[in-house]
Every structure is written in C-alpha cells, then in structure tokens.
Amino acid sequence: MLVKRYDEVTPTTYDGGRSGVTMREMITAADGAPTFALRVFDLTPGATTPYHYPPWEHEVFIVRGSGVVKSEQGDRPFSAGDTVFISGNEPHCFVATDAVQFVCVIPSPNVCDMG
Numbered sequence: 001m002l003v004k005r006y007d008e009v010t011p012t013t014y015d016g017g018r019s020g021v022t023m024r025e026m027i028t029a030a031d032g033a034p035t036f037a038l039r040v041f042d043l044t045p046g047a048t049t050p051y052h053y054p055p056w057e058h059e060v061f062i063v064r065g066s067g068v069v070k071s072e073q074g075d076r077p078f079s080a081g082d083t084v085f086i087s088g089n090e091p092h093c094f095v096a097t098d099a100v101q102f103v104c105v106i107p108s109p110n111v112c113d114m115g
Contacts, residue, residue, distance in 0.1 A: 020047025043096035053091040060084040065100030
C-alpha cells in the first residue's frame with residue numbers, strides 16, 4: 001500500500017512550459033501501479049491544456065472550478081463534481097474559466113508527452 005499527500009508531490013509544468021497548467025503525478029508505474037496512472041492537474045483562470053489526441057482513454061473528475069472541454073463534438077461546460085470520459089484518439093483540451101483542479105486517470109505506463 002502507498003499513501004501520498006497532494007502537497008508532498010512536486011508539480012511539473014505541463015506541456016513544455018504551458019503557462020498556468022501544472023500536473024502532479026500522484027500514482028504511476030514508478031510507484032508499482034501496473035494498470036493505471038493517476039494525475040492531478042491545476043489550471044489557473046484562462047489556462048488551457050494542449051489540444052491533443054493520445055491513443056488512450058482518459059477518465060477525469062473535476063475537483064473544483066469550471067470551464068469548457070473542447071472537442072470535435074463541440075464545447076462542453078464542466079464544473080466541480082462533474083466527470084468527463086474521453087475516448088482514445090479523441091481530440092480535446094480543457095479550458096479553465098476560473099481556477100480548476102481535476103484528477104485524470106489514464107492507462108499506465110502511458111505518459112502525456114505534449115512537448
């Protein structure tokens with residue numbers, strides 16, 4: 001068993017220095033998790049993740065804040081308490097209206113290399 005605190009995991013700047021987006025890799029293959037990786041993203045107001053389409057699915061839980069998920073299916077608003085499922089190869093990005101925090105789970109050992 002492993003227990004980690006959010007504030008004890010060093011955030012990394014997401015997408016090669018994209019302003020206002022950080023990620024904390026809470027549980028990954030490096031921790032012995034062979035099936036899934038769990039990351040926590042923080043976005044400042046107005047920040048956006050890159051528009052990307054990795055081959056693996058994403059399961060997302062919005063912890064706080066609100067914004068829009070952009071995809072080829074159109075813009076979908078989200079707010080705290082919502083869940084978002086994104087299929088593999090589905091182009092998407094998250095845009096924060098206000099400060100947003102979300103948990104994102106992907107199959108391990110995939111990594112989101114947006115650089």
